[in-house]
Amino acid sequence: MFRKLYNWFDSRTGAQASLEEALYENIPGGAKWRYVSGSMLVFAFMTQMITGLFLWMHYSPGSQNAWASVYYITFEMEGGNLLRGVHHVMAQAMVCLLPIHLLQVVIEKAYTKPREFNWWLGLVLMLITLALGLTGYLLPWDQKGYWATKVATELAALPPVIGGLTQKLIVGGTDYGHFTLTRFFALHAGVLPGLLIGFLVLHLAMFRKHGITAHSSPHRPDQLFWPMQVLKDGIACALLFAVVVFAAIAEPVELGPPAEPTEAFGAARPEWYFLFLFQMLKYFDGSLGFNTELVGAIVLPAVLVGFMFAMPLIARKKFGHHLNVTVIVVIVSAAVYLTWEAKQEDNYYLNHPDDTQSAPYKKSKRFHEEVGRSEKEFELIQQLVKDYGIPLEGPTALQQRDPLTMGLRLFRRQCASCHAYSHEEFAIAGPASPAATSDSPGNYGAPDLAYFGSVKWIRGLLSNDSVTGIRGERYFGKTLHVAGEMAEHVHETLWAAAETEADRQALATQIEQVAWALSAEAKLPYLDYAANQEKIDAGIGHLNDDTLGCIGCHNYGDNEDGYVIDLNGYASVDWLTKMISDPAQTGFYDGGSENDRMPSFHSEATKLLTPREIELLVRFLREDHTLLDD
Amino acid sequence: MNEVKPKSRDTETSPPQTTNERRGFLSSAAAITAAALGGLLGVGPLAIGLYATVMDPLRKKTTPQKAAGSAGATGAKEGYYFVAQIGELDSHVPRRFTIVADKIDAWNFMKDQPIGAVYMRMQGEQIECFHTTCPHAGCAVSYELESQAYLCPCHNSSFKVDGSKLEFSGSSNPSPRGLDALEVDVQGTNVFVKYEDYFTGRHDQVAK
Structure with missing residues (x-):
């Protein structure tokens, strides 16, 4: 019955004959393990097609949606991380298999007559695969993909005359945006795989026409493709798949901040597989007066690919084959070396921990700081997404309402040239003071603003410790105030007068109470004021009685004779907003005479920050991380 | 058990009377027309698709953004954007200013978006203004106080505070030119900048 059905099927379709045609390929010298690389590449591509299709079902190109959908796939979709992980790892496996397959073909001399066309088809397949890697890198629309791909599309504009047009065509305009994503996605998921399938069919047809290049092993009999070679291919592909799945599980695929x-x-x-091209660009110094970058980015790679296309023709000459092998080995070694060198440069700071003053050290250190900053930003956006979900306007709209994300950015950009922020979780380095030159005033810095307005911070300000006290680097150490009245008062009046240990104890207690009273003005969300009401009340008493001599200069409560830094509402939202906006105003550094180089960030004359940015910064400094309204 | 008759198979796979028609591939008017038609059918849809895909980005104006009148700044000349008030500039250290304007991304209109950034400082009476995009390959440079230079994080390009190329001994500087200087227009206390993007990797500063 089954036999009958099969015969009917075969008579109508010719399936049996086709299958025999496909499987009973003669392999001179028999099946070998070294023939598996081609099948592995086909399998890798098939995996990419299938996983890619499923990713497509969940991916949405577009500036607002791309990152959001990839985030969903990676972190929220059941099995999504494995799906994207396998696609991600298999892409790299494919790029690793390519040179292996290519080297085999070259060394076995399988690119020469009569297989020229197959060699050319193979090269086209290689270029398409690399293009798939390049276009896929942008699709998650994270910082890494965005900025790295931007360099690639800038390079597309290098060729004279057509460069600018080419760039516009790829980017879909002059700026990165929706159309960059829609175009890259169409290329990555449509055009390039379509071309790859077409060329792969031709590649395989050509391969079947000429058969395997076997340098016959006389003692081994021929075998058919089925079953021994199929078995070997199958085992190799199964191993590859197992390794890829294992890698995707062992190291879950990541995503950068949007x-x-x-x-x-x-x-x-x-x-990483484009790092050698990246590294090569560094060596084409622009000082020669002509367009050397074009040479490094396009001409040289094009010449090398052109040479590879010419290899079958070169091989006809005497020693041509040897030349080809030599050049290919040199190219591959150079690529490996350049990749290694690029990694060395980025990791210089880890490998040479003592060479702190050299330019490579500083550059590599900055690189690692940026990587760390990006990881931190991702942690923050991940938490935001968990708490609030991604709004229609996209993930960056969420970031722009977050005091933590924006505070870190704004502080780094506007404050960190003077202030450090030595927070346990979100540290930002302060200025590394350059030597004074005619162009720069040299040694400077301002108080460390981590935990500003907290009891701990105020206690430090009122301490005479040479490192952690008011004249230390964390407070007035690098400002003109180090020699000012406030520092003098703390050192000479308060602490110098406390001669015995008991006096010092008493002063420390009073300072602690005043610190609580002042911090209570700030009402910082991370301190428990209710539990310390006694200290606060005592501190308020000291301030009103002027026990520590504060209100000679500062306003507090009923006392309005002060001329500098109002202590009413100290470090509160309103107080900080005023201080950042215009520190020269009444109640702060009145008229600016007491102000040591703190700029006005939002005043009549300057608008370095918008009111909204100041609001974010104020919340950040107070560690009030509630989102700003839209 | 084979029920298939070889005869019927033959008649199906090899149509009769083929000898005349196979004589020359393009020997008749019908053959030429058919070949031309085949070519046209393939090229036609491709041409229509390519036309739209190629022409749309090419015919768009280079900068789709309108200059925004933020911070109450009016009087901007064509192509100039408000960036800062003159009091915000330092005479030593270049400061980074974001340019805010309305932005169009394909079908979306977005109000007051950051569209780019410049570095500016006062040099005597003059304002020095540089594009933050590295002229080498388009990464963003940043001014490093410690080394008093603009450094690019990608391919080691570096620039002096006046924008010219910085030559480190023993390290190459692949940038083909110094930082791109931008034209500045001061009206009252408002500083406007003619903000444009330039092609990277070229010896001369050419606007996109």
Whole structure:
């Protein structure tokens, strides 16, 4: 019955004959393990097609949606991380298999007559695969993909005359945006795989026409493709798949923070298999007067690919084959070396921990800081997404309402040239003071603003410790105030007068109470004021009685004779907003005479920060992390 | 058990009377027309698709953004954007200013978006203004106080505070030119900048 059905099927379709045609390929010298690389590449591509199709079912190109959908796939979709992980790892496996397959073909001399066309088809397949890698890198629309791909599309504009047009065509305009994503996605999921399938069919047809290149092993009999070679291919592909799945599980695929066109990512690197091209660009010094970058980015790679296309023709000459092998080995070694060198440069700071003053050290350190900053930003956006979900306007709209994300960015950009922020979780380094030159005033810095307005911070300000006290670097150490009245008062009046241990104890207690009273003005969300009401009341008493001599200069409560830094509402939202906006105003550094180089960030004359940015910064400094309204 | 008759198979796979028609591939008017038609059918849809895909980005104006009148700044010349008030500039250290304007991304209109950034400082009476995009390959440079230079995080390009190329001994500087200087227009206390993007990797500063 089954036999009958099969015969009917076969008579109508010719399936049996086709299958025999496909499987009973003669392999001179028999099945070998070294013939598996081609099948593995086909299998890898098939995996990419299938996993890619499923990713497509969940991916949405577009500036607002791309990152959001990839985030969903990676972190919320059941099995999504494995799906994207396998696609991600298999892509790299494919790029690793390519040179292996290519080297085999070259060494076995399988690219020469009569197989020229197959060699050319193979090269086209290689270029398409690399293009797939390049286009896929942008699709998650994270900082890394955005900035790395931006370099690639800038390079597309290098060729004279057509460069600018080419760039516009790829990017879909002059700026990165929706159309960059829609175009890259169409290329990655449609055009390039379509071309790859077409060329692969031709590649395989050509391969079947000429058969395997076997340098016959006389003692081994021929075998058919089925079953021994199929078995070997199958085992190799199964191993590859197992390794890829294992890698995807062992190291879950990552995602960077969402692309932000004006928040430059200082650690943009292409995917590792393009690092040799990235590194090569560094050696084409622009000082020669002509367009050397074009040479490094396009001409040289094009010449090398051109040479590879010419290899079958070169091989006809005497020693041509040897030349080809030599050049290919040199190219592959150079690529490996350049990749290694690129990694060395980025990791210089880890490998040479003592060479702290050299330019490579500083550059590599900045690179790692940027990587760390990007990881931190991702942690923050991940928490935001968990708490609030991603709004229609996209993930960056969420970031722009978050005091923590924006506070870190704004502080780094506007404050960190003077202030450090030595927070346990979100530290930002202060200025590394350059030597004074005619161009720069040299040694400077301002108080560390981590935990500003807290009991701990105020206690430190009122301490005479040479490192952690008011004249230490964390407070007035690098400002003109180090020699000012406040520092003098703390050192000479308060602490110098406390001669015995008991006096010092008493002073420390009073300072602690005053610190609580002042911090209570700030009402910081992370301190428990209710539990310390006694200290606060005592502190208020000291301030009103002027036990520590504060209100000679500062206003507090009923006392309005002060001329500098109002202590009413100290470090509160209103107080900080005023201080940042215009520190020269009444109640702060009145008229500016007491102000040591603190700029006005939002006043009549300057608008370095918008009111909204100041609001974010104020919340950040107070560690009030509630989102700003839209 | 084979029920298939070889005869019937033959008649199906090899149509009769083929000898005349196979004589020359393009020997008749019908053959030429058919070949041309075949070519046209393939190229036609491709041409229509390519036309739209190629022409749309090419015919768009280079900068789709309108200059925004933020911070109450009016009087901007064509192509100039408000960036800062003159009091915000330092005479030593270049400061980074974001340019805010309305932005169009394909079908979306977005109000007051950061569209780019510049570095500015006062040099005597003059304002020095540089694009933050590295002229080498388009990464963003940043001013490093410690080394008093603009450094690019990608391919080691670096620039002096005046924008010219910085030559480190023993390290290459692949940038083909110094930082791109931008034209500045001061009206009252408002500083406007003619903000444009330039092609990277070229010896001369050419606007996109």
